[in-house]
Amino acid sequence: MIAPLLFMAGIGLLLGITIALANIFFSVKTDPRIEEVEDMLPGANCGGCGFAGCNAFAKAVVLDAVEPQKCPVCSKEEAENIASHMGMSVEFDTPYVALVKCCGDNSDSPERALYNGVTDCSAALLVAGATKSCQHGCLGMATCARACPFNAIEIDEKRHIAIVHPELCVGCGKCVSVCPRNLIDMVPKSAPVHILCSSPEKAVLQKKACSKGCIGCRKCSKLDPESIKMDGFLAVMDYDNYSTNTEIIDVCPVHCIYPSLEEK
Numbered sequence: 001m002i003a004p005l006l007f008m009a010g011i012g013l014l015l016g017i018t019i020a021l022a023n024i025f026f027s028v029k030t031d032p033r034i035e036e037v038e039d040m041l042p043g044a045n046c047g048g049c050g051f052a053g054c055n056a057f058a059k060a061v062v063l064d065a066v067e068p069q070k071c072p073v074c075s076k077e078e079a080e081n082i083a084s085h086m087g088m089s090v091e092f093d094t095p096y097v098a099l100v101k102c103c104g105d106n107s108d109s110p111e112r113a114l115y116n117g118v119t120d121c122s123a124a125l126l127v128a129g130a131t132k133s134c135q136h137g138c139l140g141m142a143t144c145a146r147a148c149p150f151n152a153i154e155i156d157e158k159r160h161i162a163i164v165h166p167e168l169c170v171g172c173g174k175c176v177s178v179c180p181r182n183l184i185d186m187v188p189k190s191a192p193v194h195i196l197c198s199s200p201e202k203a204v205l206q207k208k209a210c211s212k213g214c215i216g217c218r219k220c221s222k223l224d225p226e227s228i229k230m231d232g233f234l235a236v237m238d239y240d241n242y243s244t245n246t247e248i249i250d251v252c253p254v255h256c257i258y259p260s261l262e263e264k
């Protein structure tokens with residue numbers, strides 16, 4: 001009776017010693033600064049930095065000297081604290097914000113059919129190109145809003161259009177790729193005027209599809225040729241050299257130029 005017990009105890013002891021030795025010889029040492037930097041991040045885990053989450057970003061800061069300000073959620077102060085902790089210098093990029101380039105709601109571009117399927121822009125687009133008269137406009141089914149980790153996009157339920165709240169948007173860019181109509185761009189937060197149309201149609205077709213669609217009249221680009229270029233029949237803002245001339249708002253005959261992202 002005693003012999004089997006001693007045998008089992010011996011095996012247990014041997015296994016314990018093996019595990020302890022494996023722990024000593026095969027353990028992977030992690031840099032303690034990774035945890036320190038992770039604790040200093042806001043912890044949104046949004047992936048807006050381009051890494052898999054806050055832990056992966058902290059590793060990149062510590063091991064690959066990635067600049068802490070690449071975390072779009074970090075405040076200036078938080079990024080500066082991390083940089084100082086790591087002995088890095090920090091230079092801030094222009095803050096960016098999401099822009100939905102469409103202002104035609106369902107009264108400007110009426111529904112041409114009924115859709116009772118899943119409330120999702122991509123799904124609706126698969127059904128005969130969705131229901132809005134304009135084939136380039138916002139469908140208002142919140143695919144972008146659901147992708148935003150910061151609740152910065154609201155769908156105006158009555159008007160069926162997406163509205164970005166710039167004060168909530170941290171510029172992570174997660175909404176950009178999910179829009180099946182490619183309506184969302186990241187633009188400098190400081191830009192004071194925006195052209196909110198993405199339709200390339202000629203005026204005659206555009207007028208039938210949406211009363212707020214750009215008709216390619218060139219009035220805005222004549223007033224500010226440095227900043228506004230014509231892409232066929234569509235006026236496009238050059239955000240590398242954006243317009244600060246708010247007079248372009250009043251020259252647009254269809255009123256698709258706006259001073260604020262929330263006012264459309």
Ligand code: SF4
Pocket residue numbers: 097098147148149150151152153164168169170171172173174175176
């Ligand atoms: S609106 Fe877009 S860019 Fe702004 S926080 Fe939301 S997902 Fe990120």
Ligand code: SF4
Pocket residue numbers: 100121137138139140141142143144145161162178179180181182183184
């Ligand atoms: S911006 Fe794009 S994803 Fe967002 S509601 Fe409009 S169509 Fe849908």
Ligand code: SF4
Pocket residue numbers: 195213214215216217218219220221234235251252253254255256257
């Ligand atoms: S003034 Fe308005 S309608 Fe004319 S090109 Fe510019 S954005 Fe388009």
